[in-house]
Amino acid sequence: MAVASLPRAKRRKRSSFGQDNLVGYLFIGPWLVAFFLFTFIPIAVSLALSFTDYNVLSNSGEFIGLDNFQRMFFEDRRYARSVNATLKYVVFAVPLRLVFALGVAMLLNTWRRGVGVYRAAFYAPSIVGGSIAVAVMWREIFGNDGLVNFTLNLLGIEGPNWLGRPETAIWTLIILAAWQFGSPMLIFLAGLKNIPKHLYESAEIDGANAFQRFLRITLPMLTPIIFFNLIMQLISGFMVFTQAFIVTQGRPLDTTLFYALYVYRRAFELNEMGYASAMAWVMLMVIALLTALVFRSSSYWVHYESDEGPT
Amino acid sequence: MKNRKSLFILLAIALLLPTLLAAAQDQTVVRISWWGSQNRHDRTIAAIELYEELNPDIDIVYEFQGWGDHWTKLSTQAAGGELPDIMQHDYARIEEWVANGLLMPLDGYIESGVIDTSHIADSSLAGGMVDGQMYGINLGNNSEVFTLDTDAFAAAGIELPPLDWTWTQFEDIANQIQSELGIHGIGVLTSDQLWKSYYMGCCDQWAYAADGMSLGYEDDQPLIDYYSMLLRLQESGGMQSYEDSVARGDQGVEAQLIVSQEAAMAYHWSNQIVAVWNASGAERNFVMYPIPRPEGGQSQNYIKPSMFFSITSQADHPDEAAAFIDWFVNSIEANEILAAERGVPVSSVVRDSMMPTLGPAQAEMFNYLGIIEMDNSPIRPADPAAHADVIGSIFSPEFVEPVMYGMISPEEAAPYLREEANRILAAQ
CATH class of the missing domain: 3.40.190.10 (Periplasmic binding protein-like II)
Known part of the structure; x- marks a missing residue:
């Protein structure tokens, strides 16, 4: 009896395992179908298009090898400017946003009363995040007769034409990015809550001041979170689009012609989908490379508690 | 079992109902x-x-x-x-x-x-x-137009110009409006439409050659003169500064400065007077003028569908x-x-x-x-297929913007515009 029932039990187990898988696939089926139709296939097509001069309007294009890339790197002056603008944006906006996010998260982590209200209030700008409404509002704030210049006027200063000057326009977008610190802040907040209290307590007993506690405990314990936020913000920083599209339209003098905006211009305004696809793939490569570099560097500065083993 | 079957039928009907209704x-x-x-x-x-x-x-x-x-x-x-x-x-x-x-x-x-x-x-x-x-x-039917706010002209004590007014007269008027009323004479005049028709006035030419494979004007000087005038007007306030127009963004004809009485003249298409007047209010008074012409030149206006x-x-x-x-x-x-x-x-x-x-x-x-x-100039052939590319890649970013921001002089920019536009046009 026992001998006979063994393989049977085994078989049943295997078949029920298969059935579980089937049910699983069925559940994610709709997502899989949509993923292949709307994400994977378009990505593959865009890779193919990047070696052609495909034009949306004529719905035709020919294989032109690496010409698109040659044009991008050696001939297109606006491409160089869009790379410049994007790099400047990422270099300033990403750290600024992370610093703001961490600062506010620490404030919200210490307060006790009514802290929920503040958390919601500080997160609100990010919910409306990349939306058109915020961008339109930003235009008003930094416009000629906007809030900023009105305030400066009260102080007796004549404010510059923020959105019209090539030196200042990009900064309005960087400030906008810093102001939308909600989602990294929330993640920082969760990270802060996870730092064991006893570390601070023993540090305090040892006479460490607030600054030392921040430098020696908070920052190292938070490095995995900083790492995660840095990667996420780097990626979204390179892909910035809506703000420039609505607030500045890439102007003046292409100082806010962010990469994604330029890709859009080429693809949908000038119908050069082949060239735009090539640009998009270069961007993908650059983001992938940078992300890999950050990952590589992480072993030098990211501190995982589990590395230390049990204490 | 029977229950389930009827459920299915019900479901099928529910799904098909909208289609059936639409067909009905x-x-x-x-x-x-x-x-x-x-x-x-x-x-x-x-x-x-x-x-x-x-x-x-x-x-x-x-x-x-x-x-x-x-x-x-x-x-x-x-x-x-x-x-x-x-x-x-x-x-x-x-x-x-x-x-x-x-x-x-x-x-x-x-x-x-x-x-x-x-x-x-x-x-x-x-x-x-x-x-x-x-x-x-x-x-x-349409034509480009300079719309004049007659109330503003009266307030500034400026007489209405003759219908065949010149660019010189226009510049004087714009500056007078600025000095008398403290508002701009007009909004920015850097539209590519004006560039396309500009050479009709002086030289009976068009921005594009008849076959669309190259630019249609030979001499850069009239364009240089025109942009030098725009720079003077921008400096004096006779024209809205380019910087200001960028800061305001493109908000459509209803956002023209003449509507908000921040300027006494406006440049637009003749049909847009309906939207402009509607946005300005029925109590305002406007009169429409042809585009100014060079001294001794001919009309820069053409009638366009x-x-x-x-x-x-x-x-x-x-x-x-x-x-x-x-x-x-x-x-x-x-x-x-x-x-x-x-x-x-x-x-x-x-x-x-x-x-x-x-x-x-x-x-x-x-x-x-x-x-x-x-009194007009004949309409020229429709724009070449590369028109959008010439404007989007060269005319606006490499000519108008650098010139109006003073990064480069019209004398330097005009030959560059010619060279690059010709390259794009020839490659169509």
């Missing part, structure tokens, strides 16, 4: 898409609603957007095979769209009388012809679309609602019926087109 209604859906100002959207929608009332079997599904988005959206729809039945088209783009096989020739509908052109002058229809076939029905209705080659219901276009162009009722907002109607019957009831904006526009008909 038996309406033909005609899709249409246009660009324009809020004023145009309101008027066009009202006209469509009237048409649906008159033709209960037709359901017109409409989409509208601004000029830039119109082309972005429609070219994407073209690639997806999803073009509407009727699309509003423009003289600058129609050749490119015909070349790509995206529009349907309308000659058959004209011959059979579905689209009645018997009251439309041939000269008004000619703009919609490409390679001898009709691809767009002209919705109104303001826009077309075209039937796309991807249309599901071209016959119904043609019937709608016919109504749109020839119906007096329709044109009373549309109020010549797309320019002076091309049908003489419609024009005559509208005459006694014209509002001040329409009356001024009809009168203005009459003036232009007396």
Whole structure:
């Protein structure tokens, strides 16, 4: 009896395992179908298009090898400017946003009363995040007769034409990015809550001041979170689009012609989908490379508690 | 088991119900898409609603957007095979769209009388012809215009100039307005439209050569002179600064400075006076002037089909679309609602019926087109296919912006514009 029932039990187990898988696939089926139709296939097509001069309007294009890339790197002056603008944006906006996010998260982590209200209030700008409404509002704030210049006027200063000057326009977008610190802040907040209290307590007993506690405990314990936020913000920083599209339209003098905006211009305004696809793939490569570099560097500065083993 | 079966049947019916209902209604859906100002959207929608009332079997599904988005959206729809039945088209783009096989020739509908052109002058229809076939029905006649705020002129104590005013007179007036009233003479004058027609005034030339394969003017000096004047006006405040126009962004004709009385003159298309006057208020007084000309030069104005209705080659219901276009162009009722907002109607019957009831904006526009008909330059061939690329890649970013921001002088920029534009045009 026992001998006979063994393989049977085994078989049943295997078949029920298969059935579980089937049910699983069925559940994610709709997502899989949509993923292949709307994400994977378009990505593959865009890779193919990047070696052609495909034009949306004529719905035709020919294989032109690496010409698109040659044009991008050696001939297109606006491409160089869009790379410049994007790099400047990422270099300033990403750290600024992370610093703001961490600062506010620490404030919200210490307060006790009514802290929920503040958390919601500080997160609100990010919910409306990349939306058109915020961008339109930003235009008003930094416009000629906007809030900023009105305030400066009260102080007796004549404010510059923020959105019209090539030196200042990009900064309005960087400030906008810093102001939308909600989602990294929330993640920082969760990270802060996870730092064991006893570390601070023993540090305090040892006479460490607030600054030392921040430098020696908070920052190292938070490095995995900083790492995660840095990667996420780097990626979204390179892909910035809506703000420039609505607030500045890439102007003046292409100082806010962010990469994604330029890709859009080429693809949908000038119908050069082949060239735009090539640009998009270069961007993908650059983001992938940078992300890999950050990952590589992480072993030098990211501190995982589990590395230390049990204490 | 039986329960489950009936459940399935119920479910199937529920899913099919909307389709059955739609089939029962038996309406033909005609899709249409246009660009324009809020004023145009309101008027066009009202006209469509009237048409649906008159033709209960037709359901017109409409989409509208601004000029830039119109082309972005429609070219994407073209690639997806999803073009509407009727699309509003423009003289600058129609050749490119015909070349790509995206529009349907309308000659058959004209011959059979579905689209009645018997009251439309041939000269008004000619703009919609490409390679001898009709691809767009002209919705109104148009010309560029300088609109003057007569109240502001009176307040500044400036006499209205003669109709054949010169650029020198214009510059003086703009500066006088600035010094007398402390407002700008006019908004920025860096439009590519002005560049295209600028050489008509001095040299009987056009921005593009007749074959569209190169620029059509030989001497950079007139362009240099024009931009030097713009720089002087920007400096004096006689013209809004380019910086200020960038900061304000492109918010459509209704946001022109003349509307908010921040300038006493405005440059736009003649049909846009309807939207401008509407936004300004009925109590304002405007008079329309031709574009200034060089000393001893000729008119820089030409009469252009303001826009077309075209039937796309991807249309599901071209016959119904043609019937709608016919109504749109020839119906007096329709044109009373549309109020010549797309320019002076091309049908003489419609024009005559509208005459006694014209509002001040329409009356001024009809009168203005009459003036232009007396003295104009002939219309040039439709823009070459690379026009959008020349403007988007070279003219605006490499010429207008650097010059107006003082990064480069007009003397340096004009030859560069020529060189790069010629490169793009030759490579089409």
